[in-house]
Amino acid sequence: MASSAIPAADLRSFAEYLKGCKRIIALLGAGISASSGLPTFRGAGGLWRSYEATDLATPEAFDANPDLVWQFYSYRRHMALKAQPNRAHYALAELARRNTDFITLTQNVDGLSPRANHPSKQLHHLHGSLFTVKCTSFYCTYSRENDFTDPLVPALAIPDNTPELNPSTDDKTGEVASRSLSQALKGGEIKEADISDERVPLPALSTDVLPHCPKCKEGLLRPGVVWFGESLPSKTLNQVDKWMNAAFVDLILVIGTSSKVYPAAGYVDKARARGARVAVVNMDRNDVGSSGLQPGDWFFQGDAGTIVPELLKGVIGEV
Numbered sequence: 240m241a242s243s244a245i246p247a248a249d250l251r252s253f254a255e256y257l258k259g260c261k262r263i264i265a266l267l268g269a270g271i272s273a274s275s276g277l278p279t280f281r282g283a284g285g286l287w288r289s290y291e292a293t294d295l296a297t298p299e300a301f302d303a304n305p306d307l308v309w310q311f312y313s314y315r316r317h318m319a320l321k322a323q324p325n326r327a328h329y330a331l332a333e334l335a336r337r338n339t340d341f342i343t344l345t346q347n348v349d350g351l352s353p354r355a356n357h358p359s360k361q362l363h364h365l366h367g368s369l370f371t372v373k374c375t376s377f378y379c380t381y382s383r384e385n386d387f388t389d390p391l392v393p394a395l396a397i398p399d400n401t402p403e404l405n406p407s408t409d410d411k412t413g414e415v416a417s418r419s420l421s422q423a424l425k426g427g428e429i430k431e432a433d434i435s436d437e438r439v440p441l442p443a444l445s446t447d448v449l450p451h452c453p454k455c456k457e458g459l460l461r462p463g464v465v466w467f468g469e470s471l472p473s474k475t476l477n478q479v480d481k482w483m484n485a486a487f488v489d490l491i492l493v494i495g496t497s498s499k500v501y502p503a504a505g506y507v508d509k510a511r512a513r514g515a516r517v518a519v520v521n522m523d524r525n526d527v528g529s530s531g532l533q534p535g536d537w538f539f540q541g542d543a544g545t546i547v548p549e550l551l552k553g554v555i556g557e558v
């Protein structure tokens with residue numbers, strides 16, 4: 240049973256505290272969606288065709304190789320659409336319905352929290368969405384949200400000989416899906432320990448066949464996500480700051496993030512400074528952020544999809 244993995248005393252003290260909490264914030268990272276079988280960014284689940292996923296998440300990578308970066312994002316869109324929200328996404332959505340002073344900041348771009356019907360006013364997307372596209376032309380402001388077309392253009396279709404990219408909730412770390420991504424264009428059978436060190440040549444795609452702006456007709460479209468060196472959406476940051484500064488904060492839940500990317504990771508210390516106790520849910524005990532754990536914090540080690548519903552059960556019931 241899920242709860243047996245959580246030390247009983249910690250579960251009890253957390254559940255007791257949670258019942259008295261009013262203002263709660265959650266910070267989500269790729270680990271919550273690893274519970275749905277999607278790859279993470281760092282660690283074993285963080286390779287795509289032997290590229291570091293984070294090397295592809297930059298404006299420089301897109302400028303230099305828009306076809307490589309578009310293929311990376313096209314696979315990610317495809318996998319995210321096939322994945323299903325897990326019990327952690329549903330549990331947080333339910334907590335939001337029961338407590339309108341609970342907000343969630345997600346770094347994830349996969350759309351799984353909205354698909355779990357998380358109330359949208361209480362969900363802030365810090366790093367954008369895979370399903371937004373925007374024009375790269377300096378002179379054009381075109382942007383389109385909630386475009387779930389797969390593939391976006393014929394050239395980005397997943398080749399027929401690709402092993403099925405089926406994220407599975409049996410894969411709690413996203414590693415299997417990450418291997419699928421790595422192997423995808425090889426057309427080969429995916430074996431358990433098969434993470435290639437070679438960079439397999441991608442089909443070179445001419446810029447002409449990549450998605451273009453329907454408004455200005457000239458600019459290349461790009462994924463509506465936030466890459467390294469880019470600003471996070473200012474409207475979102477302002478809304479979060481307003482909430483944060485309105486009153487003291489009781490609790491911050493830090494779920495499935497390596498807490499290495501800023502400004503997102505900085506919300507833990509901001510919440511702490513507003514009085515919050517911190518509860519971290521992660522597979523890796525080392526991923527607790529730069530200021531570490533402090534007295535009064537909780538660390539729950541394991542799969543978010545199992546642990547989060549267990550932690551929230553006393554307030555939201557079974558999901």
Ligand code: BJW
Pocket residue numbers: 267268269270271273274279280281282285293296346347348366411412413464465466467468469470471494495496497498499500501502520521522523526541542543544
């Ligand atoms: C499980 C699990 C299971 C696995 N259950 N857990 C201050 C200090 C130093 C640097 C900076 C700073 N401020 C800004 C910077 C620069 C930079 C930065 O942070 N760099 C650091 C890496 C050093 N930040 C930026 O550039 C940001 N922009 C900015 O600050 O603008 C202003 C500015 C501009 C110029 C100069 C200075 C300031 C933008 C950051 C954008 C990040 N973008 C990405 C890509 C998004 C699009 C896409 O998805 O492709 O966001 S990178 C990638 O990392 C993605 C993620 O959202 C983000 C965080 O990763 P996350 O979610 O934590 O995933 P992982 O893989 O790292 O961790 C998964 C965790 O899950 C692990 O801990 C596992 O153990 C765990 N896990 N299975 C529970 N089943």
